[in-house]
Amino acid sequence: MTEPAKAKVDMEKLVSLCRRRGFIFPSSEIYGGLSSCWDYGPLGVELKRNIKDAWWRAMVQQRDDMAGLDSSILMHPQVWQASGHVEGFSDPLVECKGCHRRWRSDELGGDKCPECGGELTEPRLFNLMFKTFVGPVEDEASVVYLRPETAQGMFVNFENILNTTRKRLPFGIAQIGKSFRNEVTTGNFIFRSREFEQMEIEFFVRPGTDQQWFDYWVEERLNWYAGLGIKRENLKLRPHDKEELAHYARACSDINYLFPMGWAELEGIANRGDFDLVQHAKSSGKGLSYYDEEAKEHIVPYIIEPSAGVDRTFLAVLCDAYDEDEAEGEKRVLLHLHPDIAPIKVAVLPLSRKETLAPLARDIYAELRQHWMVGYDEAQSIGRRYRRQDEIGTPFCVTVDFESLEDKHVTIRERDSLRQIRVPIESLKATLQAKLDGEDLFVLPDGGKIWKE
Numbered sequence: 001m002t003e004p005a006k007a008k009v010d011m012e013k014l015v016s017l018c019r020r021r022g023f024i025f026p027s028s029e030i031y032g033g034l035s036s037c038w039d040y041g042p043l044g045v046e047l048k049r050n051i052k053d054a055w056w057r058a059m060v061q062q063r064d065d066m067a068g069l070d071s072s073i074l075m076h077p078q079v080w081q082a083s084g085h086v087e088g089f090s091d092p093l094v095e096c097k098g099c100h101r102r103w104r105s106d107e108l109g110g111d112k113c114p115e116c117g118g119e120l121t122e123p124r125l126f127n128l129m130f131k132t133f134v135g136p137v138e139d140e141a142s143v144v145y146l147r148p149e150t151a152q153g154m155f156v157n158f159e160n161i162l163n164t165t166r167k168r169l170p171f172g173i174a175q176i177g178k179s180f181r182n183e184v185t186t187g188n189f190i191f192r193s194r195e196f197e198q199m200e201i202e203f204f205v206r207p208g209t210d211q212q213w214f215d216y217w218v219e220e221r222l223n224w225y226a227g228l229g230i231k232r233e234n235l236k237l238r239p240h241d242k243e244e245l246a247h248y249a250r251a252c253s254d255i256n257y258l259f260p261m262g263w264a265e266l267e268g269i270a271n272r273g274d275f276d277l278v279q280h281a282k283s284s285g286k287g288l289s290y291y292d293e294e295a296k297e298h299i300v301p302y303i304i305e306p307s308a309g310v311d312r313t314f315l316a317v318l319c320d321a322y323d324e325d326e327a328e329g330e331k332r333v334l335l336h337l338h339p340d341i342a343p344i345k346v347a348v349l350p351l352s353r354k355e356t357l358a359p360l361a362r363d364i365y366a367e368l369r370q371h372w373m374v375g376y377d378e379a380q381s382i383g384r385r386y387r388r389q390d391e392i393g394t395p396f397c398v399t400v401d402f403e404s405l406e407d408k409h410v411t412i413r414e415r416d417s418l419r420q421i422r423v424p425i426e427s428l429k430a431t432l433q434a435k436l437d438g439e440d441l442f443v444l445p446d447g448g449k450i451w452k453e
């Protein structure tokens with residue numbers, strides 16, 4: 001396949017920015033780090049939380065057909081038997097160094113790739129699930145797994161949610177949480193790690209309407225990424241071929257993003273049919289079905305699953321937001337982050353460190369902090385401070401100068417347009433709120449609004 005475009009930023013620059021500014025650190029760094037595990041620092045934790053909040057708002061809060069869940073990471077081991085994870089991931093596999101096809105080593109006749117004749121790697125256990133034990137005895141009876149996906153928690157709670165929420169088909173269950181996979185090939189920063197977070201939906205529909213709902217969710221999820229500010233040309237849909245589909249899937253499409261290493265999966269959307277409910281009903285002996293009042297019969301819903309990665313979304317929004325340009329006569333690095341997800345919404349900057357400005361600037365800082373994550377910076381020149389805020393994606397800076405003491409006005413400086421407007425302190429909060437909501441206006445002390453051209 002020809003690569004149509006190239007990402008604007010390379011991974012090294014992003015990793016370095018993330019480290020330098022406190023978005024992401026290697027895990028246990030003072031001990032040399034732990035391969036493919038990462039810690040989200042003061043700015044990273046804010047950006048990550050904002051991404052999760054944006055997803056929850058759009059997928060749960062603003063819909064009337066969705067119920068939230070936070071199920072436990074450790075689950076009954078039978079869950080993973082029924083789902084196929086225990087069996088499906090525990091074979092010793094070898095990988096062809098040429099075409100990267102994987103083969104079960106115990107089924108191979110020779111020591112070359114049957115597909116292309118390439119050289120093979122040593123056999124490795126490719127079961128992706130981390131195993132641990134509950135209780136004090138480490139024997140087979142006490143084995144549990146760290147979940148490799150959040151999905152199973154939603155399938156096994158299907159009946160609980162149906163009974164407690166009285167939802168009617170079609171409806172969904174949504175969950176955000178940690179998942180763990182003992183990935184064999186890791187790398188590309190937070191793209192593929194062994195501990196990561198997922199944002200998953202299991203959407204239950206009537207059989208026969210599944211294709212229509214599958215199409216709906218593909219569109220809905222693409223729109224969500226665009227709403228986060230990701231450019232549409234950097235998103236691409238990749239429908240799976242029939243041969244590529246997992247055994248349970250009737251259809252699957254990946255939403256791919258143009259990462260620095262090329263197009264790669266951001267989210268997978270699958271039509272899982274009735275596989276999961278049927279498997280868990282068989283394995284648990286519970287009838288996991290839905291009683292259709294009109295038809296007076298039990299049906300097993302089909303499931304559409306949009307499954308997204310928090311960390312991959314984090315990486316995608318950073319890649320997409322990264323830019324370098326010139327501002328106020330200097331080169332600058334900036335993140336055009338959407339205000340909804342920017343870690344710091346506003347930074348308060350007294351023009352000088354002189355004691356006379358500090359009380360007013362600190363008062364403004366204290367007031368704005370009641371509403372958003374706000375930064376305060378008085379070190380070095382104002383230009384340097386603007387640069388620092390641009391580099392972490394702060395959409396607005398508020399500058400307090402000596403005139404502010406007299407006229408009770410401050411300057412709002414916009415990250416992207418570099419426009420500066422002077423507003424009364426009295427209506428600063430309302431003006432910033434309007435701007436954070438995407439309205440290009442400012443608010444007068446009496447509450448009146450003036451639209452900017």
Ligand code: ATP
Nearest residue numbers: 191192193196198265266267268307308309311312
């Ligand atoms: P890949 O083929 O890239 O490993 P996958 O097809 O195994 O991904 P799914 O099982 O469909 O991934 O998981 C759904 C989503 O969870 C992915 O689209 C991705 O965003 C996220 N995800 C899966 N594995 C990882 C990982 N190791 N690190 C970070 N995110 C992950």
